[in-house]
Amino acid sequence: MLRGDITAAIRNAVMNELAEVGYGRLSIEAVARRAGVGKTAIYRRWSNKLEMVLEIVSAVAERSVPMPDTGSFAGDLQLLMFIVSKALQHQIASQIIPDLMAEAARNPKIAETLQRALRTHQQAVGEKIVGQAVERGELPAGTNADLAVDLMLGPLYWRLAVSRTPIDDDYLENLSTAVLGALREPRPAH
């Protein structure tokens, strides 16, 4: 196998082992076996299990939340929500995310790494999508990008990863309309 292929095989094996047995019971041996590589191939890349899992999961999470630029804020919002909802409904994500959240509750190093990755990425997505919308005159200058991303991701996460209520085609459309309404110039109460 080529160097890049080996890395890809290991990444794949880690994601599948995480989904099947969870972080606590994941072993370097089982990852090596599943990837069809020797343990040394793994230890050449990462010094331990924690480092390996955090690097691989962060990279996958980053790839799965895109930086849309469709030409309109409504379009960016819909695309972001569509992709995030697909990712959250993927069976691998729905096993791995809760497991790592539980590990994070007990392991400050995991917590810090995951939360830093989430915050950094959330900030980048928010600044890009909201920044573009402000430039286009679709959102008022000074729109809180951080709050905007909480509104885009929070309801989907709550619904798909926590209460696990299925969504239909209308749901994403209603949600993005609501988020658009939330972020436009505030109107006085009636």
Place this chain on the structure above:
Amino acid sequence: MLRGDITAAIRNAVMNELAEVGYGRLSIEAVARRAGVGKTAIYRRWSNKLEMVLEIVSAVAERSVPMPDTGSFAGDLQLLMFIVSKALQHQIASQIIPDLMAEAARNPKIAETLQRALRTHQQAVGEKIVGQAVERGELPAGTNADLAVDLMLGPLYWRLAVSRTPIDDDYLENLSTAVLGALREPRPAH
């Protein structure tokens, strides 16, 4: 101890054991020891660990999300968000919730019970708060109560339980203003 006191002592012990060692390592022995009761007192109430934990956690979760009726939708929203944000920032909740979510990912019985409790309760809160607001003429008839609650709880859950970004005094106010904007009569895009 009185019968009610024993139940309260057991409930307390279960919550603290869950926070300290997690569901997987929680034992009836340790709960009995911590509560200062015999194991038979526990088995008189619940037939096994799973049943005990699910009943106790569901009851605590239900108690911690109130059904506000302050006289205005804005007031209800602010009170609900304030109480939910306090609950999510409580150390016991921040250990127990991720742990049970991870168990749920591996145990369909836990998943089903937790999700059914969440959905039932979410529906009740949504119907009450949104129903009151529609009656008062603050929200349009036909407002989607389910989506409304996703918008109220999702961003707080995402921020406080997932990305764990601290919130300041302004955050809850900005979030409730945004949710109000999201649910009012939709305006045409400009």
